[in-house]
Amino acid sequence: MTISRLFIANRGEIAVRIIHAAKALGITTIQGYSEADADMLAVKLADESICIGPAPAKESYLKIDSLMAAIKSSNADAVHPGYGFLSESPAFVRAVEAAAVTFIGPSAATIERMGDKVEARKAAEAAGVPVVPGSKGRVETVDEAARIAAEIGYPVMIKAAAGGGGRGIRVADNEAELRKLAPQAQQEAAAAFGDGGLYLERAVRSPRHIEVQIVGDGTNAIHCFERECSLQRRRQKVWEEAGADCLDAKTRDDLCASAVALAKDVNYRGAGTLEYLYDEATKEFFFIEMNTRIQVEHPVSEMITGIDLVQEMIRVCGGQKLNITQDQITRNGHAIEVRINAEDPYKQFMPWPGKLESMHLPEGDGIRIDHFLYEGYQIPPFYDSLLGKVIVHAPTRAEAIKKLKTVLQQIELKGLKTTIPLHLALADDPDVQARKFHTQWLEPWLAAGNLKQTSTTGGAS
Missing domain, CATH: 3.40.50.20 (Rossmann fold)
Structure with a gap:
């Protein structure tokens, strides 16, 4: 059609x-x-x-x-x-x-199957995709959870079977903690998703969060390489990159191939993302879940491949076949995206739904800013605080970080408090520059006072 x-x-x-x-x-x-x-x-x-x-x-x-x-x-x-x-x-x-x-987007059946973490895990196993050792299905009682945890070994992650966004997740180091935390996770999951079902998986200490962007037409599927999204606050991504330079060539090929295999196996239609935990020490990767939609961080994949993912998903969901083959997709350089939220990073990221008095957004080669702002706009207090995303592209990761810092320093959003100072501080951090971080790295970094207020932190109000 x-x-x-x-x-x-x-x-x-x-x-x-x-x-x-x-x-x-x-x-x-x-x-x-x-x-x-x-x-x-x-x-x-x-x-x-x-x-x-x-x-x-x-x-x-x-x-x-x-x-x-x-x-x-x-x-x-x-x-x-x-x-x-x-x-x-x-x-x-x-x-x-x-x-x-x-x-x-995909069919209701596909969303139902891949949106339920237990069913998604079963689909991954059927497609031969590695998964974290864990429960084979939903866990309904604390006693059952304790029995399974003893089998897979502590520490274990207790997760909501439905939903996402970091809700309903707890980590238990022993049975006593499990018996205390599992009911809390059940209650939180039931309140957030209307479903208190849980599942368990072995906790991977200090993992990296790697995801693969795929597009499918219901029969065939291709990948647009991988992204690293390990810099997270409260399990929410704040900084994303494409590709993931922590991977060697073979691991990258295996990871992306596994994502395509799973997408084909479930007859996926539209754009989607398969998320993995990566243990850099052992070079093991484990599928954790699939997002059956376009993601906030899709622009970094577009920047390194030249593919318009939103246009492509409109085409395939309208009944067309994929108009590009895997061998036509190549990775060009490195891209970084940071999320600009209307929050005050110096006051525990308090929301700041103010009025944008004036703004300046830099332009240039390898610079993209996706946003919905204009001068005089009053940010409503009813929704997510995301204002937009700054995306940069350069031949190497080091050059991309340098470009990101320059762009952030040039942005002016008068009248608002934003998370730009956070990203400037991260861009300057030696560990970030050296890729020495993981999914639990950012919050201790913040707690240690690494975000210091200065008079030149960009995104000025």
Whole structure:
């Protein structure tokens, strides 16, 4: 089929990104927006727009009935969910498909299967992809968890079977800790996802977080190499790179091949990401989960391959076959992305939904800034604090870090507090420059007072 009218069921920088991609394909864009987002940049850029409800996300961006009413009234023939909100909701996909509208993403069955960590683990094992030793299925009781933990060995990670974003996760070093922490994880998972089911896996100490970007057309699949996302705060990524220079050539090839094998095995359609833990000491990698959507950090993969992932997912979900083969995809240089949030890093990252009085964003070769800002825009307090992403590309990692620092120092966002000072400090850190970090590195670094306030930290308010 040919997609002619695309409804965007999201907001912020990803909505702007989708609009640009769709317009490049000659597709009419319809932006759904909440009452709080009536003046956001995506509304101004879209060909059409329609209000989907009040400011709270649960009454707008998360309300399937309201979204479906807007989609139907707009005569859209396709819907792009972006990331977050309902992007990985099987119920939303089924509602879209029931209305004879194309969902820009995988099927509801695929999302259900790969969105449940236990089922995703089973799918990975069936495809021959290495997984962390752990429970074979859902763990419903603490006694069962204790028995399984004794078998796989401590320390163990207790994780929610449904959902993500770091919620419902605990690490236990012994049975006493397990019996204390498992009920907490169950309660948190039930509150966040409506599902208190857990699963266990062996905890890998000081791992690196490596992920592989794939695109599939339902039959075939290709990868766009790997990313490293080990710099995390509260299990949320803050700095991402492509590729992962901690990998040797063979490990990289094996890792990417495993991702493609799994994508093909589940007949994946659209853009997706397979996430792994990597033990640098043993050079072992283990599949942990799949994100069945476009990710925040997709631009770094685009920068090193030249592939527009959003356009490609619109094409394949519209019924076209992949228009590129694996041997046509090559890695060019190194890319780094940092997330710019409206938060004060000097006050425990307190949200800062202020008004953007004026701004300056540098431009140039190898510089990309994905955002939804304009002068005079009032940042609403109802949603995620992400303002945009700064992405740089250079021949080497060292040159990319140098370019990143220059770009961050040139950005001006008057009236806002942002996380730019954090990224400048990280760019200057010897361990970051030498790749001596892992998924648990950043929080102790912050606790040790490494982020020092100066008068020249960039992103000035």
